[in-house]
Amino acid sequence: MTPDLMEDRARAYAAHQQKLAGGSGGRAAGFGRPMAHGVPDFAKGVALYVEDVTVSFDGFKALNALSLSIDVGELRCVIGPNGAGKTTMMDVITGKTAPDQGQVFFGSNIDLLRLRENEIAQIGIGRKFQKPTVYEELSVFENLELALKADRRVRASLFSRLSGEQLDRIGAMLERIHLKPSAQRLAGLLSHGQKQWLEIGMLLMQDPKLLLLDEPVAGMTDEETERTAELFLSLAGEHSLMVVEHDMKFVDQLTQGRRQVTVLHEGRVLAEGLLSQVQNDERVVEVYLGR
Numbered sequence: 001m002t003p004d005l006m007e008d009r010a011r012a013y014a015a016h017q018q019k020l021a022g023g024s025g026g027r028a029a030g031f032g033r034p035m036a037h038g039v040p041d042f043a044k045g046v047a048l049y050v051e052d053v054t055v056s057f058d059g060f061k062a063l064n065a066l067s068l069s070i071d072v073g074e075l076r077c078v079i080g081p082n083g084a085g086k087t088t089m090m091d092v093i094t095g096k097t098a099p100d101q102g103q104v105f106f107g108s109n110i111d112l113l114r115l116r117e118n119e120i121a122q123i124g125i126g127r128k129f130q131k132p133t134v135y136e137e138l139s140v141f142e143n144l145e146l147a148l149k150a151d152r153r154v155r156a157s158l159f160s161r162l163s164g165e166q167l168d169r170i171g172a173m174l175e176r177i178h179l180k181p182s183a184q185r186l187a188g189l190l191s192h193g194q195k196q197w198l199e200i201g202m203l204l205m206q207d208p209k210l211l212l213l214d215e216p217v218a219g220m221t222d223e224e225t226e227r228t229a230e231l232f233l234s235l236a237g238e239h240s241l242m243v244v245e246h247d248m249k250f251v252d253q254l255t256q257g258r259r260q261v262t263v264l265h266e267g268r269v270l271a272e273g274l275l276s277q278v279q280n281d282e283r284v285v286e287v288y289l290g291r
């Protein structure tokens with residue numbers, strides 16, 4: 001990796017972040033300022049509250065009076081057939097799609113429907129799309145470094161030297177995502193599963209309170225899937241996680257026979273309960289698991 005390339009990517013990342021922030025006041029303009037929309041209040045134990053949300057596309061209801069909530073520190077799996085509305089639900093939570101009606105709260109006090117996409121990311125909601133997006137020409141370490149320096153709370157300059165504390169944070173993250181031995185490898189040379197872990201690590205560098213993960217183990221080997229389950233289980237408690245997944249073995253590993261699963265169908269919750277309960281629910285078998 002040449003310093004030029006690193007610098008080039010860092011500038012691109014900074015420009016991207018600035019564009020997301022919607023600011024025209026220069027790169028430093030947004031940094032270090034308190035967030036205008038406040039700090040989420042998790043004292044009541046609720047991380048995410050979705051109530052009666054409807055989204056229509058040309059009259060078709062992709063979400064139809066959807067209601068669900070996720071507790072602080074909870075790991076919730078969401079399953080359901082293609083077209084059930086899982087992606088649309090994540091689009092609403094992250095501000096990409098505005099619903100026709102309903103309420104979406106982060107903690108007990110932050111009305112997400114009043115915030116823009118970039119503000120929702122800044123306030124502590126991280127989203128992982130299905131396909132990994134990492135900087136392939138940068139090393140694993142450099143990818144994490146960029147993510148760390150883009151964090152508005154800690155950022156001084158993209159080109160400043162890392163402090164001892166920052167180095168420690170990156171080191172701890174490398175351990176957590178099983179990539180310590182690959183720290184200096186180019187991200188483009190990683191396996192699909194390793195790229196997914198790296199992107200999750202990049203999200204975690206910004207310490208999101210809620211993580212939305214869309215089919216994180218699609219395309220992974222069995223061993224990678226198992227390690228991903230271990231990683232997510234280690235994150236629960238510290239973070240709240242919503243995992244959309246079709247892989248029932250992975251859902252079983254995550255729920256460990258005791259966590260709730262939500263089944264979406266036709267834009268609303270069809271069933272909620274332990275995996276063993278929803279697997280034996282005739283309605284769920286009919287629309288999803290039995291096919």
Ligand SMILES: Nc1ncnc2c1ncn2[C@@H]1O[C@H](COP(=O)(O)OP(=O)(O)OP(=O)(O)O)[C@@H](O)[C@H]1O
Nearest residue numbers: 057058061062080081082083084085086087088089
């Ligand atoms: N922009 C859009 N315009 C029109 N229809 C849309 C749009 N986005 C989603 N839909 C429709 O809304 C429904 C829900 O789609 P969504 O992608 O949320 O389902 P999903 O549960 O994520 O499915 P999958 O498991 O296949 O990813 C589908 O019927 C889809 O075709």
